[in-house]
Amino acid sequence: MxxxxxxxxxxxxxxxxxxxxxxxxxxxxxxxxxxxxxxxxxxxxxxxxxxxxxxxxxxxxxxxxxxxxxxxxxxxxxxxxxxxxxxxxxxxxxxxxxxxxxxxxxxxxxxxxxxxxxxKLAFAQVERNSRYDLHHVETTARKDGGDFVVTGAKNVVLGGDSAGKLFVTARTAGGPRDENGIGVFLVDADAAGVSRRGYVTQDGQRAAEISFDNVRVPASAAFGDPENALPLVRRVVDQAIAALAAESVGVMSAMNALTVDYLKVRKQFGVPIGAFQVLQHKAVDMYVALEQARSITLYATMMADSDDDAERARAAHAAKTEIGRGGRLVGEHAIQLHGGVGMTMEYAVGHYFKRMTMIDLTFGDHDYHLRALAEAGGLMAA
Structure with missing residues (x-):
């Protein structure tokens, strides 16, 4: 290939x-x-x-x-x-x-x-009790004549404080964890009944807490089937995971490059610390984790447009598992090899590790996706 x-x-x-x-x-x-x-x-x-x-x-x-x-x-x-x-x-x-x-x-x-x-757009999906499950939706969209009335609250809406419109998951039927009865609605961020509180996340990005108090939207604001939009949500999120995997490769490659350069210039006992074999072993572990992340990212990218929902989901689960575990290893080794300077706000490597940690938590951490991959029968289904 x-x-x-x-x-x-x-x-x-x-x-x-x-x-x-x-x-x-x-x-x-x-x-x-x-x-x-x-x-x-x-x-x-x-x-x-x-x-x-x-x-x-x-x-x-x-x-x-x-x-x-x-x-x-x-x-x-x-x-x-x-x-x-x-x-x-x-x-x-x-x-x-x-x-x-x-x-x-x-x-x-x-x-x-x-x-x-x-x-600018944002996806309002996470709720207080939803954990990482896309189908756990308590926000409601009640039919009222030709409109829907959206009520509920969303947490950690990435880019939500600057977005002009919001894609909101809301329940049109069923209970909080039913997979049917979920719709996706495009809501004007400045509409009556929408309130936002923006803040800085741990990695320096922006997010918002957003509440919807009887927000009226027309039926034309629904994307896909308002009673069965979960397959659409899952497909968008699978593609988003492939994109996050690619971002993680950039983050990990930067941490690896910064660390290797530091090993070459930082001296101890009169020689660069990169001359010590035990530190070389850690640098090799970082490189291997980076290349494994790059490989699974290529696979997830190739599968991102697949019409086979199960196969695409397995690729997303595998990518999220690998980048989460590999990113943590690269980040921990980078901080350890830099020593105290790696923990300071004035040096870049710690900021990269923060971003890597937030990527791991977005749409499910590596443990969540490893469990999902196991339940799906592994990366290559029998």
Missing amino acids: DFDLTEEQSILKDSLERLLADKYGFEERKRHMAAPEGWSSDMWSHYAEMGLMALPFSEEDGGIGGGPVETMIVMEALGKALALEPYFPTVVLGGGFLRLGGSAEQKAQLIPQAADGSL
């Missing part, structure tokens, strides 16, 4: 990496974090000019026609730079619902705005 990038993909990779190298150093990132939005609107404009927001949408819908491989390239570069902008919630999650669940009218109205960067 040929894993080489095409000429267009190589140009995308090189162009984005140059942009981030020029404008997203560690000190620049601190300044972006201190901005009112918590990220750089200037960088967001650069992404739009490069076509990154339009990348996954079809040309017929006003996009560029990229696929999971192009998303992988972008997410790995953003991970390596520890970028703060809400690309993942807007383009990967929000864009996923637009591409996979939107009607022709919904796509025509919303994709051009998302593609030019003027519309």
Whole structure:
């Protein structure tokens, strides 16, 4: 199988990496974090000019026609730079619902705005009691004439404080853990009855707690079947996991590079500490974990567009399991090999480990997905 990038993909990779190298150093990132939005609107404009927001949408819908491989390239570069902008919630999650669940009218109205960067999106799914289960939904959407009335609360909505519109899971029928009776509704973030509290997460990203108090939305705000949208949610999340795996490869590769460079320059007993064999063994363990994460990311990326729900889900479970375990190993070794400086706010490696930890917890940690993979019969079903 040929894993080489095409000429267009190589140009995308090189162009984005140059942009981030020029404008997203560690000190620049601190300044972006201190901005009112918590990220750089200037960088967001650069992404739009490069076509990154339009990348996954079809040309017929006003996009560029990229696929999971192009998303992988972008997410790995953003991970390596520890970028703060809400690309993942807007383009990967929000864009996923637009591409996979939107009607022709919904796509025509919303994709051009998302593609030019003027519309930011977020996915409001996590609830206080939901843990990692996508089907645990207590927020309700009650039918009232030709409208739905949404009531409930969502937690840790990534990018939710800056999003203009929110994709919200809400229950139209059944009990809190029923797999049927779940709909996805697009809610205006400034609609009457919506309240948001934004905050900084442990890794420097932004999220929000959002409550919905009898928020009225038209029936046209439903994406997919309002009584059976869980398959759509799972498909979008499977693709999002592949994108997170790609970001984790960028994060892990940065931690590995920082650590190897440190081993070469930090001296003890008059020699670089990288000369000590026991530390070389740890560096090798880091490299092996990184390459294993890269391999499973390639597999998850190839399976992201699969119409076989079970096979795609197994790939997502395997990717989340491997990047979670490998990311923790790389992060722990990086901190240990750096010593005390690795724990300081002034040095980058600790910030990478924080981001890696948050990636592990997003849409289920590695233990959760290992259990799900075992219940599914393993990566390759019998």
